[in-house]
Amino acid sequence: MSTPGTIRLDVHLTGADADAALRADVARGLTARPKELPPKWFYDARGSALFEKITELPEYYPFRTERALLADSVADIARSSGADTVVELGSGSSTKTRLLLDAFAAAGTLRRYVPQDVSESALRGALDDLRAAYPRLALHGVVGDFTTDLHRLPGAEPGGRRMIAFLGGTIGNLLPGPRDAFLRHVRSVLAPGEQLLLGTGLVTDPDLMVAAYDDAAGVTAEFNRNVLHVLNRELGADFDVEAFSHVALWDAENEWIEMRLRAGRDMRVRVAELDLDVGFAAGEELATEVSAKFRTEVVDAFVVAAGFEPTRRWVDPERRFALNLLTAV
Template identity: 55%
Template sequence: MTPSTTGDATGHFTVERRIAADHLTRALRADAQAGLTESPKSLPPKWFYDARGSMLFDRITRLPEYYLTRAERMVLRANAPRVAELTGARALVELGSGSSEKTRILLDALTAAGTLRRYAPLDVSESALTAAGQALAAAYPGLAITATVADFETDLALPEPSAGPRLVAFLGSTLGNLDTEQRAAFLGRLRQALTTEGDALLLGVDLVKDPARMLRAYDDGQGVTAEFNKNLLTILNRELDADFDPGAFDHRAIWNEEEERMEMRLRARVTHSVKIPTLDLTLDFLRGEDLRTEISVKFRREGLEPELAQAGFTLEHWWTDQQERFAVLLAVPA
């Protein structure tokens, strides 16, 4: 497929599409076919984010129980000037950029340092990239913004090495949504792509802490997270012509101590069946059976550092908030 490029009249902000128009539909069908027929049933969390899901998640990030976004912003604000000094990045790449709100902290530091020439956000949502890119183009008139519609799980779409040194930001503890094998594969591909002298990785990760605090973050008192979780069923109904009844499921947040990860699940309230005609599939749920909708691995430095080393990265700096809830780390190709 030949990528298409669009932009404003000045070329200051461009969007390049590197996935087919039906990519998400095909990917959702494949994930649903695979995940809903295994035992236990599961789906990856990337399918939460339709327009309503994105709105609900934005509300979640503002809830008092949800510490992750506030803690990461705190760490970025405290250390972004140091990141700019250490990297001298000419290109900032952000994987899974979404609204690019937290990115402004890095953009401010890198532009103040005088090195940054390009911001290259990557996301599967063209509408999110366009909205964020247009806002940033107005706020940073001297910056080239080259957005790419792509799925970082299969296409990292980094700017060419000549744009370097490149700083790749992977924030929001999105790494925690990948299991051990998926993380190894992702970090390995990223290491292979970072070939320019001075290239670096800026990674945001949530840390292991008191399970009660983490459980509150994934099961808030207002029920917003429950609504967010159940919205996945509405997405499946709309996109796959399924007949899930969201009222037949309860939201559950579980701390999996053995794997050191939070899990979000939808638990069947009664024994029932669900039809997905698009996949020619009938699902049987027993009362109390779970559909796992998210894993969110929580990290320790002593565990993550060897993972990075195995992929070919050297962890150079590790910054946390005062309560050591969340870490932002800088790693470089070994």
């Protein structure tokens, strides 16, 4: 049982683990047809700073829409949940979650917060900030990958239950197969009656959606190209980063935004640490991210298939984002 005011950090993902994962992802992705890279490699220190800038852009409605919806709904979410432990996957700086923590604390149920992230340094910083803001709250950070390490999350407190928060529309970055496997994984670590609060971007005007991922200032383009800087630094690659242009488009059939990097000329790239040579033809594209947007009936179908019951849903007035409270059955 957690003691009020205690702080703990469990590290299940080391720098060596991250390096091995990067090597495996790059070797696989750059030899695939078409070429691809997972979006998690955007987020070194520079990439994380660029993403913070993206959240402040006028075109990037998802962040501010979810934050406003969360601010309007947190008291209702806390009352509907009644959980005593809030777990956040991919917590980062935990800024949006403070809205949840305040609401659960006001409801009188909150005893523990469990932030999970791949970055040990980000978690340590977040825990220090949270200790100052919530001196009586038990804090238990977990460094790990939410796609593989959920079984390492701490269990429920005696007589209590957990609510896992997965916000930011991040579920949309997973293709349907991995998305469904991830949700089944989440369900497997929850007891019946425990909950998942899932943030989902909704299908809206295509021009609005594309602009959110292709801003006029070019910040998202720089964020997209940052993955090449990461490969150059970490794996001794020699990408000519500026020779790749940013592409964002709406795939109406799959109902997702695709981000790609397009080669501006024929080139050959050496990845020294992998002893790998990769050719790019002029105009060839490297897929870096999808961001699926959903219809509410589609969300209901895939969460039910994973073993959850849709319990409550909150949607912003313009129907661009939804918060879904799901109960494990």
